[in-house]
Amino acid sequence: MTLQSSIQAFERDLGNGHHSLNCILDGIHCGACTLKIENHIGKLAGVVSVRANATSRRLRLVWKSEDVSSTEILDEIDRLGFSAKPFEREDLTTKEQSLLIPLSIAGFGTMNIMVFSFAVWSGLISDMGDNSRQFMHWLSAFIAVPVIFYSAYPFYIPAFQTIKAQRITMDTPITLAIFVTLFASLYETYNHANHVYYDAAVSLVFFLLIGRTLDQMLRKRSSLASENLRSLGHVLTQRFHKSGEIEHVLSDQLKLDDLIFVPLGERVGADGVLTSEFTEIDESIINGETLPRRIGKGENIVSGSIITGPAATIKVTAVGQNTRLSAIADLVDNALSYKGKAQTLADKFSQGYGPFVIGLSLLGFLFWYFILNAGFANSLLICVAVLVVTCPCAAGLATPAVMVRAVNQLLKQGVLVKSGDALERLSQVSLVTLDKTGTLTNASFELVKETNRDALKLAASMAAHSHHPLSKALVKACPTPPLAGVKEIIGEGLVAPDGMRLGSARFTGNLKTNNNLQAEETKPVLWFTRPGHQAHRFHFRDTEKKDAKEFVSRLNNYSLDCIILSGDKKDIVSNLASRLGITQFEGELSPENKLAIIKEKQSEGAVILMVGDGLNDAPALSLADVSIAPASATDISQSSADLIMIRSDLLPIVTSIETSRKATKLIKQNLIFAALYNIFTVPIALAGGLTPLIAAILMSSSSILVMLNAQRLKE
Amino acid sequence: MNSILYLIPISIFLGICALTAFIWSVQTRQYEDLEGEKYRIFNEDDKPR
Numbered sequence: 205m206t207l208q209s210s211i212q213a214f215e216r217d218l219g220n221g222h223h224s225l226n227c228i229l230d231g232i233h234c235g236a237c238t239l240k241i242e243n244h245i246g247k248l249a250g251v252v253s254v255r256a257n258a259t260s261r262r263l264r265l266v267w268k269s270e271d272v273s274s275t276e277i278l279d280e281i282d283r284l285g286f287s288a289k290p291f292e293r294e295d296l297t298t299k300e301q302s303l304l305i306p307l308s309i310a311g312f313g314t315m316n317i318m319v320f321s322f323a324v325w326s327g328l329i330s331d332m333g334d335n336s337r338q339f340m341h342w343l344s345a346f347i348a349v350p351v352i353f354y355s356a357y358p359f360y361i362p363a364f365q366t367i368k369a370q371r372i373t374m375d376t377p378i379t380l381a382i383f384v385t386l387f388a389s390l391y392e393t394y395n396h397a398n399h400v401y402y403d404a405a406v407s408l409v410f411f412l413l414i415g416r417t418l419d420q421m422l423r424k425r426s427s428l429a430s431e432n433l434r435s436l437g438h439v440l441t442q443r444f445h446k447s448g449e450i451e452h453v454l455s456d457q458l459k460l461d462d463l464i465f466v467p468l469g470e471r472v473g474a475d476g477v478l479t480s481e482f483t484e485i486d487e488s489i490i491n492g493e494t495l496p497r498r499i500g501k502g503e504n505i506v507s508g509s510i511i512t513g514p515a516a517t518i519k520v521t522a523v524g525q526n527t528r529l530s531a532i533a534d535l536v537d538n539a540l541s542y543k544g545k546a547q548t549l550a551d552k553f554s555q556g557y558g559p560f561v562i563g564l565s566l567l568g569f570l571f572w573y574f575i576l577n578a579g580f581a582n583s584l585l586i587c588v589a590v591l592v593v594t595c596p597c598a599a600g601l602a603t604p605a606v607m608v609r610a611v612n613q614l615l616k617q618g619v620l621v622k623s624g625d626a627l628e629r630l631s632q633v634s635l636v637t638l639d640k641t642g643t644l645t646n647a648s649f650e651l652v653k654e655t656n657r658d659a660l661k662l663a664a665s666m667a668a669h670s671h672h673p674l675s676k677a678l679v680k681a682c683p684t685p686p687l688a689g690v691k692e693i694i695g696e697g698l699v700a701p702d703g704m705r706l707g708s709a710r711f712t713g714n715l716k717t718n719n720n721l722q723a724e725e726t727k728p729v730l731w732f733t734r735p736g737h738q739a740h741r742f743h744f745r746d747t748e749k750k751d752a753k754e755f756v757s758r759l760n761n762y763s764l765d766c767i768i769l770s771g772d773k774k775d776i777v778s779n780l781a782s783r784l785g786i787t788q789f790e791g792e793l794s795p796e797n798k799l800a801i802i803k804e805k806q807s808e809g810a811v812i813l814m815v816g817d818g819l820n821d822a823p824a825l826s827l828a829d830v831s832i833a834p835a836s837a838t839d840i841s842q843s844s845a846d847l848i849m850i851r852s853d854l855l856p857i858v859t860s861i862e863t864s865r866k867a868t869k870l871i872k873q874n875l876i877f878a879a880l881y882n883i884f885t886v887p888i889a890l891a892g893g894l895t896p897l898i899a900a901i902l903m904s905s906s907s908i909l910v911m912l913n914a915q916r917l918k919e
Numbered sequence: 920m921n922s923i924l925y926l927i928p929i930s931i932f933l934g935i936c937a938l939t940a941f942i943w944s945v946q947t948r949q950y951e952d953l954e955g956e957k958y959r960i961f962n963e964d965d966k967p968r
Binding site: 235256258304305308 | 927931954955961
């Protein structure tokens with residue numbers, strides 16, 4: 205159910221009675237899902253346009269407000285089995301300018317200049333006249349100058365900025381090489397010389413842009429999930445004004461001790477204490493548990509939970525930065541910044557490499573000009589040859605070339621790789637830690653073998669009226685048509701006209717002592733009473749995934765240990781562990797406990813892969829050396845995990861480890877090759893054995909070799 | 920030899936045409952959602968609403 209008031213704040217008036225709304229889509233698994241939404245919603249009267257993006261899981265709606273309301277549209281989306289949450293920002297996708305346009309222009313320039321260069325090269329051996337050659341050179345210059353000034357901006361703008369800040373990055377020698385080559389060529393062209401190097405300059409830009417574009421695409425994909433997450437704690441909330449009226453405010457404007465009113469189906473925007481009698485809350489975003497929890501007056505509610513019972517009145521105890529949701533997000537952030545160390549090492553290396561390359565080429569120039577008296581033009585060419593040949597293209601491509609292939613292969617297997625260096629870390633894993641609910645199990649319930657068919661049939665016919673996970677499990681065990689006249693009391697249970705009751709122990713009058721209350725409510729149990737019969741209890745258990753056993757045995761084949769870390773009851777965990785053949789397990793763990801165990805194992809030298817889906821796993825997912833979350837996971841877990849499984853089976857995890865090991869091997873080969881290439885070519889260039897053109901060919905072919913080596917990564 | 924004086928500009932012009940078409944496709948965001956587009960071809964409705 206969607207409330208009109210909570211959406212209106214996010215709507216945008218386009219004039220002419222047209223309104224637009226951006227949403228985040230939940231439950232999207234592939235492009236077919238977005239197509240389903242577009243087809244159905246597009247047919248609604250009054251809908252002007254509907255465009256769903258399967259990559260970013262966003263939806264943009266435009267409609268005529270006189271014919272249809274946003275509520276009706278969103279309810280219709282709910283009916284299709286998806287959910288659309290209003291999203292505040294108009295457009296986030298254009299934040300970073302795509303490199304595709306400079307890339308295409310550089311590609312165009314490279315191809316055309318190559319045509320002229322080829323004519324000139326073949327002309328050198330045969331009989332091209334001076335004038336024709338000159339014509340070709342000017343044509344090349346005519347293309348190269350605008351192309352370089354436009355499409356090399358991703359390199360020279362940051363390079364100039366860092367020079368202003370008195371630093372040198374990888375962009376500095378690249379910029380120098382590009383412009384020295386360009387200006388040297390212009391100088392040579394002006395002086396009617398035989399050799400120009402426009403092709404070298406432009407193709408340099410082209411190849412480097414390919415690397416940058418691939419890098420940008422990877423980063424864009426990984427930032428989407430966190431953007432979607434950030435908007436989650438941001439809901440429109442109904443607050444009781446002092447006068448007793450209800451006003452609508454955004455959750456970040458709430459203050460301590462405010463009283464807020466949250467109707468059925470809405471998300472709570474702040475931490476608080478329940479002041480109404482009782483309700484039921486869905487905390488799946490916090491802990492991944494699918495079973496709604498019943499809470500009474502005075503109990504705590506965490507921001508981000510959804511009210512699934514009677515409408516709640518809540519006294520706010522923490523807002524914004526101070527909420528539990530935000531505290532867990534901070535844990536994630538801390539762990540993420542800790543991860544950054546491998547990256548900073550790479551940056552430091554390139555900071556040292558840049559000045560080294562520039563110094564080396566300058567040294568080459570001075571040596572040839574002053575000591576060997578080679579003349580200005582020749583010395584400059586040697587200097588350029590060094591700059592070009594040392595261009596860390598092969599080294600720069602060594603990783604992304606393999607990575608992109610590995611990432612795409614894993615995508616076909618149903619695994620999304622979010623961070624580029626995750627694969628490398630995955631290949632070194634020595635210990636696999638697993639969450640239970642939703643990871644090893646299906647997070648749906650199954651009726652434990654039931655002998656009383658009579659009671660089961662009656663109960664199932666009542667349960668058919670409810671969407672409660674346990675009711676669904678009951679109907680699945682015994683499909684029956686719904687019984688007429690059954691009423692659902694939300695948060696309590698079901699009652700039939702003839703007095704039959706199905707629901708919690710309290711609801712059915714089977715609660716013996718108050719002490720048992722807590723224990724009874726956490727167990728997956730349904731009570732069934734009917735007049736003239738003894739009360740009957742249905743037991744449920746969550747089911748392990750079909751391939752869980754094979755998954756564990758294949759991990760053992762790779763001599764990887766696994767350990768279950770679960771927030772669930774110890775006996776349930778040990779039961780599952782023995783069924784799957786896992787010897788190590790821990791139950792009843794808080795998020796902090798999970799973190800502590802992972803830290804302890806890491807200090808013992810283990811490289812840890814964490815697989816988990818609940819919000820209580822999010823800190824552990826971030827701290828673990830590498831982490832995988834299933835697609836069913838909560839947004840926050842997805843955003844802190846390195847890899848996301850689109851399908852619910854477990855075997856892709858093993859495939860990912862295999863692929864990562866192969867990929868890492870190829871990356872190592874590539875890096876060794878790139879290092880060898882520089883060790884051999886730099887002295888030759890310094891000795892004057894390379895013209896900039898040959899240097900550019902060597903540089904390009906080293907890149908191509910690295911790319912070809914990456915192709916060896918097969919399934 | 921004179922033929923290249925007009926053949927080369929023509930070839931560059933044709934190249935620029937193709938380049939313009941590509942830039943247009945980028946700017947109209949046809950590369951924003953590579954995942955969804957392949958399913959959209961199954962849509963009978965030719966005009967996206």
